[in-house]
């Protein structure tokens with residue numbers, strides 16, 4: 542079955558190239574990619590539920606607290622959905638995401654690594670959540 546990923550931006554920043562590059566790489570790797578654009582927490586949860594996605598990709602524009610709220614809401618409504626993140630993350634943000642079980646890809650990350658991680662998460666969605674591993 543084709544894995545479905547919802548990609549969204551969680552804050553209004555100007556870095557759109559990254560999410561676009563990730564969308565193309567995942568599409569080329571066989572994912573069905575839904576681009577949700579810039580969205581609020583409730584909108585992201587609603588889209589993920591309605592579209593019945595396997596994975597949600599958050600492009601975080603610096604505001605890690607907003608992303609944390611979104612991650613918590615997604616897990617409450619969709620406990621089986623896997624989450625992956627990227628964008629303008631500081632090293633401390635990447636570490637923090639790893640602690641809460643979300644692999645984080647800051648600027649300069651390899652698209653190959655992102656695709657490999659997305660594939661792993663779709664295969665075993667609960668592994669990162671349970672272990673807190675990054676990638």
Ligand code: B12
Pocket residue numbers: 548553554555556557558559560562563597598599600601625626627628629630631646647648649650651652655
């Ligand atoms: C071009 C650029 C811009 C362009 C945006 C171009 C665009 N349309 O995307 C403009 C000029 C608008 C810009 C603005 C700013 N920028 Co800028 N920008 C860059 C630059 C030079 C290249 C970014 C780029 O396009 N990379 C190529 C794309 C393909 O990669 P990417 O965006 O980094 O995305 C990668 C990852 O983040 C990740 N990813 C992104 N989204 C997602 C989503 C998911 C689900 C996953 C898994 C992964 C993922 O995967 C991508 C591939 O590796 C970088 C420096 C650099 N060399 O990285 C700084 C950089 C990203 N910018 C930075 C900053 C600070 C800013 C500003 C805040 C500067 C300022 N003080 O005004 C503003 C933001 C203003 C605003 N309101 O948004 C910082 C971010 C610091 C950080 N914490 O990471 C960087 C790293 C520069 C630096 N070294 O300080 N920027």
